[in-house]
Amino acid sequence: MKESSVKVTFAGNPLTLLGNEIKVGDSAPDFNAIGGGLAPVKLSDFKGKTVIIAVYPSVDTSVCALQNRRFNDEVNNLNEVVVLSISCDLPFAQSRFCAAEGLENIITISDHKDLDFGEKYGFVIKELRLLTRGTVVIDKAGIVRHIEYVPEVTNEPDYDATLKIVKAL
Numbered sequence: 001m002k003e004s005s006v007k008v009t010f011a012g013n014p015l016t017l018l019g020n021e022i023k024v025g026d027s028a029p030d031f032n033a034i035g036g037g038l039a040p041v042k043l044s045d046f047k048g049k050t051v052i053i054a055v056y057p058s059v060d061t062s063v064c065a066l067q068n069r070r071f072n073d074e075v076n077n078l079n080e081v082v083v084l085s086i087s088c089d090l091p092f093a094q095s096r097f098c099a100a101e102g103l104e105n106i107i108t109i110s111d112h113k114d115l116d117f118g119e120k121y122g123f124v125i126k127e128l129r130l131l132t133r134g135t136v137v138i139d140k141a142g143i144v145r146h147i148e149y150v151p152e153v154t155n156e157p158d159y160d161a162t163l164k165i166v167k168a169l
Contacts, residue, residue: 001115004122008132010153017132019115019122022147028138031117033086033109036095041109043138046082050169052162053136054085054106055123057153059097067133067156072103074163080140081166088112088130123149135162139169 001018008015020029028043028051035041043051054071056064064087071083083106087094094108111117111131118124123131135157137146146165150157 001119001124003126006122006149008125008149008151008153010125010128012152015128015132015153016126017122017149018124018126019119021122022120022136022144024144024147026144028136028142028144029120031111031120032114033111033117034091034113035107035109036091038091041084041107043084046084047142048140050078050081050140050166051136051138052081052083052166053117053121053138054083054157055117055121055131055134055136056085056087057125057128057130057133058087059089059094063133063154063156065097065101068097068103068106068108069101070156070159072101072105074159075105078163078166082107084109086111086117086131088115088118121147125153133157137162137165137169145169 004017085106133150
């Protein structure tokens, strides 16, 4: 995997991102991941829908939990929008977290096996083999309309910027 030019830090320490840096206006690359029940999930499964991809390192951190709760709540106010919540957590941990938190509006998927999403979208943290925090918005035509690589992994994403783009689509 090639190194990305995107700069992120964890608690102020620089990290190296790997993969292809995606930009607004790009066609969203299809990717393979693993969903609940170990079923394969692809971006193309949601063709014709607006998709928010909420990217995070692990459900076992407080900021990641906040991010998932927020998108779970927000999707109730959005029409024809799917939220894919992706990390390298195992599907079992993702399902356990969602059940414990009562999160029923997001679709959790795992990139742990092949890092296919992380590589195609440039979210792989080289030093940790986890995904960095961020969001991607893909319109119904499959075009990237918003992307955020959160500069400091311990911070939450800019929800307002993401939601503004989604509501304008």
